[in-house]
Each structure stands twice: as C-alpha cells, then as structure tokens.
Amino acid sequence: MISQTRDIVQRSLDALLEDEHFLPELQGKAREQAFTSLTAILSTPNHVHKSYLRVPLQNGRVDRIPAFRVQHNNALGPYKGGIRFHESVNEDEVVNLASLMTLKNALHDVPFGGGKGGIIINPRDYSDKELNLIAKKYVQYFSDVLGPDKDIPAPDMGSGEREMDWMMAEYKSIHPGYPYRGSFTGKSVVNGGSLGRREATGKGVFFTFRYMIHDFIHNHKNLLTKTDNIFAKTALTYEDKPLTIAVQGFGNVGSVAALEAHQSTHLQNKVVAVSDRNVTLRNEDGLDIPALIEFTMRNKGDLPTTEEQLREIDVKAEISDREDVLYLDVDVLILAALEDQIHGDNMEKVKAGILVEGANAPITTEADKFLSDKGVIIVPDILANAGGVIVSYFEWLQGRETQFYSEDEVFRMLYEKMQETLDTVLPQFFGDPFPLRQNCYIHSVTKLSTILYRQGKLY
Numbered sequence: 192m193i194s195q196t197r198d199i200v201q202r203s204l205d206a207l208l209e210d211e212h213f214l215p216e217l218q219g220k221a222r223e224q225a226f227t228s229l230t231a232i233l234s235t236p237n238h239v240h241k242s243y244l245r246v247p248l249q250n251g252r253v254d255r256i257p258a259f260r261v262q263h264n265n266a267l268g269p270y271k272g273g274i275r276f277h278e279s280v281n282e283d284e285v286v287n288l289a290s291l292m293t294l295k296n297a298l299h300d301v302p303f304g305g306g307k308g309g310i311i312i313n314p315r316d317y318s319d320k321e322l323n324l325i326a327k328k329y330v331q332y333f334s335d336v337l338g339p340d341k342d343i344p345a346p347d348m349g350s351g352e353r354e355m356d357w358m359m360a361e362y363k364s365i366h367p368g369y370p371y372r373g374s375f376t377g378k379s380v381v382n383g384g385s386l387g388r389r390e391a392t393g394k395g396v397f398f399t400f401r402y403m404i405h406d407f408i409h410n411h412k413n414l415l416t417k418t419d420n421i422f423a424k425t426a427l428t429y430e431d432k433p434l435t436i437a438v439q440g441f442g443n444v445g446s447v448a449a450l451e452a453h454q455s456t457h458l459q460n461k462v463v464a465v466s467d468r469n470v471t472l473r474n475e476d477g478l479d480i481p482a483l484i485e486f487t488m489r490n491k492g493d494l495p496t497t498e499e500q501l502r503e504i505d506v507k508a509e510i511s512d513r514e515d516v517l518y519l520d521v522d523v524l525i526l527a528a529l530e531d532q533i534h535g536d537n538m539e540k541v542k543a544g545i546l547v548e549g550a551n552a553p554i555t556t557e558a559d560k561f562l563s564d565k566g567v568i569i570v571p572d573i574l575a576n577a578g579g580v581i582v583s584y585f586e587w588l589q590g591r592e593t594q595f596y597s598e599d600e601v602f603r604m605l606y607e608k609m610q611e612t613l614d615t616v617l618p619q620f621f622g623d624p625f626p627l628r629q630n631c632y633i634h635s636v637t638k639l640s641t642i643l644y645r646q647g648k649l650y
C-alpha cells in the first residue's frame with residue numbers, strides 16, 4: 192500500500208518528464224535535476240513527529256501511548272489531514288496517508304498541504320474521560336507544530352467532532368489570545384464547525400460516482416462511444432440501467448453514502464447490501480437504510496446482527512459474514528471501511544464493475560492492477576473521498592471570517608468543487624489508456640511540480 196502511492200507518483204513524474212508541454216523552459220541537465228528534486232520531495236515527508244503520550248488511566252495504570260503527526264508537504268498551504276485513533280496505526284501508514292492528503296488537496300485545488308496523525312489505541316478500550324485526556328495530551332505534545340496557519344488536523348477513523356472540540360479547546364488554552372478556530376476542523380457546529388461537515392465525505396463519495404455514471408456519461412456520449420478505451424465500455428454498460436449497490440463499512444462515510452444512494456432520485460438504484468465489523472446484511476429488493484442508521488445510532492454504531500434485532504426494527508435482510516459484502520454480484524461496490532480490503536488473495540472473487548474508494552487505500556497495488564486490467568472502473572480515494580477535506584476548508588474559512596454558511600450553501604459549494612475536478616479528469620480518463628487513479632495522480636503531481644518550480648525549489 193505504501194509503495195503504491197510512491198510508485199504511482201514516480202510513474203506520473205516519468206510521464207511528465209517526457210511531456211514536452213510541461214515546463215518547456217526546463218531543458219537538458221536542468222530538467223533532469225528538477226525531476227530528481229521532485230522525486231525526492233514527493234516521495235518523502237517533510238517531518239515525522241512521534242511522541243509517547245503519558246496517560247494516567249482510571250485503573251491506576253500509566254500508559255505511554257505512541258502517537259504521530261506526519262507533515263508531508265506544504266507547498267500548497269498549511270499541512271492538513273485527520274488524526275486516526277486506531278490500534279493498527281503505524282508510522283509507515285501515517286506517512287502514506289499524509290502523502291495521499293498532499294495529492295488529494297492538489298487534485299481538488301484546496302489550498303492546503305498534506306499531513307496526517309495517528310494514535311495507537313482502540314478507542315473502545317478507554318472511558319470517555321480517558322479519551323478526553325488522550326486527546327488533550329496529543330495537543331500538548333504536538334502543540335508547537337500545529338496551528339491554523341501551520342498544520343490543521345481533522346477527524347479520521349476513530350475520531351469525530353467530540354475529539355476535535357476537545358483538541359481545539361486544549362489548543363486555545365495552550366495559546367491564549369491567539370486565533371484558534373482554524374486550529375482544528377470537523378468540530379461540532381456549536382463550537383465553530385461547519386454545517387454539513389459530518390456528512391461531507393459520504394455525500395461527496397456518492398456525488399462523485401453519481402456525477403460520473405449519470406451526468407458525465409449523458410453529456411459526453413460522443414466521446415465515450417467513439418473511443419475503444421475499456422473503461423468507457425464499462426461505463427456505457429451502466430448507463431440508464433437500474434444499479435445495485437453494496438457498501439462495505441457503515442460508519443460516518445459508508446452510512447451517509449448508503450443513505451445518499453437510497454434517496455437518490457437521479458439514478459434508479461438499490462442498496463442491496465451493507466456491512467460493518469460484524470456482519471453483512473443483504474436484501475435483493477433493497478435495504479431500509481434509514482431504519483438501519485437509526486438502529487446504529489442507538490447501538491454504538493453497530494448494525495443489527497440477529498434476526499430478532501432485525502424484526503424489532505422491521506427490516507428484512509439476510510445476515511451473513513462481514514466479508515461477504517465484497518463478493519456479491521452487484522454493479523457497484525463502495526469501499527468505506529479500512530485499507531487493504533481487496534488484495535491478491537480475494538481480488539478474483541470481486542464481481543462489481545465499479546469500485547468506489549470511500550476509505551483511503553482499500554485496494555492493494557496487486558488487486559488494483561488485476562481489476563483495472565479487466566476494465567473494472569476504480570474511483571480512487573483522492574478523487575472520491577475528498578468531500579471531508581473540502582468542507583474542512585470551508586470550515587477553516589468560516590472560522591476566519593466568523594461568518595457561517597447555510598447547509599445548502601455548503602453542499603452546493605462542495606459539489607461545485609468536486610464537479611470542477613471531475614470535469615478535468617474524466618475526459619482524460621475516458622480518452623487515455625490509464626486507470627483513473629493514475630490520471631488523478633498525474634493531475635496532482637503536475638500541479639505540485641509547477642508550484643514547486645515557481646517557488647524555486649527544484650534546484
């Protein structure tokens with residue numbers, strides 16, 4: 192997974208090196224030197240901060256919890272990216288996720304660099320009071336390198352508005368008299384968060400897929416029917432057809448994407464399966480997503496796992512193993528759980544023709560190549576799941592102006608921004624022989640390289 196990002200960045204740089212329209216003023220030795228610098232800059236983070244948070248627990252134990260803040264690149268603006276609270280966090284993973292943030296922000300023209308944080312804990316093992324202390328300690332240990340114009344964290348897996356509120360409050364106590372609203376995004380609305388931030392990633396995931404398969408195909412029929420690009424052929428088979436959708440993961444991203452799909456009036460589609468860490472629920476006639484969301488809100492985020500629980504909420508579904516969601520005979524599979532879910536050992540069992548990455552890096556390099564070669568359309572994380580950071584940007588702006596937008600305005604601006612990106616990358620994707628991930632990376636790397644060159648960093 193880690194080498195995947197680096198490999199695609201390198202391939203994108205190789206393509207740019209050969210492209211005579213890219214920075215034509217750079218020739219010969221100077222061009223070679225500039226590209227050597229680019230490889231060095233984009234393949235390594237600027238800083239990796241690591242601390243052991245000292246946390247006295249309620250049972251009398253004192254834990255030293257490893258925590259990271261990685262600052263990958265800030266050519267486009269302050270570092271930006273979530274803080275993951277998860278037991279599988281490790282340094283390499285955080286570095287990779289930080290570099291994905293650099294690419295994601297560049298792709299969508301969000302004026303931020305890339306960063307990421309992680310705390311190695313299973314939040315379910317700690318009380319609220321202990322989690323509050325862990326969140327505050329994180330800010331204390333990293334307070335020198337964070338700030339509204341330096342590095343702005345946000346929620347990620349295992350963290351949400353509650354943690355961001357705590358962290359912003361701690362930042363404010365440590366830096367009295369300094370601007371603090373923009374120090375963290377993804378805060379609750381009463382605390383200066385943006386309306387729509389919580390739903391933004393899931394809504395953006397569904398919008399990306401919907402815009403591509405509905406609006407874009409309709410408006411570019413000529414382009415798609417003329418080319419012999421395999422992905423254009425795949426896309427056309429889904430046009431105007433009722434689509435079946437399965438969603439892996441029913442957290443903040445998956446549940447919202449499933450609800451959007453369920454309510455969408457643009458497409459005739461049915462959400463026929465959802466899953467979480469315990470189960471897959473299936474119904475070929477479509478699942479009652481609002482009822483399932485309501486259930487999860489009363490049950491610590493978990494989906495029903497027994498017939499009895501399903502009967503209680505009057506939802507009809509077949510219950511099966513949590514992995515089953517990946518192998519169903521559906522048109523679309525939205526991956527909104529963890530990374531590395533589709534890999535060498537299970538890639539042959541995947542039947543969906545379109546995979547949408549709601550989570551970061553859910554498909555390994557090997558599986559990505561295997562599925563792309565078959566003509567499966569993979570909508571990559573940096574394209575599909577950028578709704579969160581885009582609305583984080585709106586939140587940061589609103590915090591500066593202390594002027595807040597309505598929810599409708601936030602979603603209108605979000606879709607406008609994502610559509611601009613899609614209108615840039617999709618014509619190339621359906622024209623070129625590259626998978627969409629490679630296309631998006633080329634776009635981001637072009638932008639970053641041009642900026643680094645203009646900033647005089649490529650000597």
Ligand code: GLU
Nearest residue numbers: 272273345347579580583
């Ligand atoms: N953690 C989210 C992501 O991976 C959001 C980051 C942010 O809002 O800064 O994109």
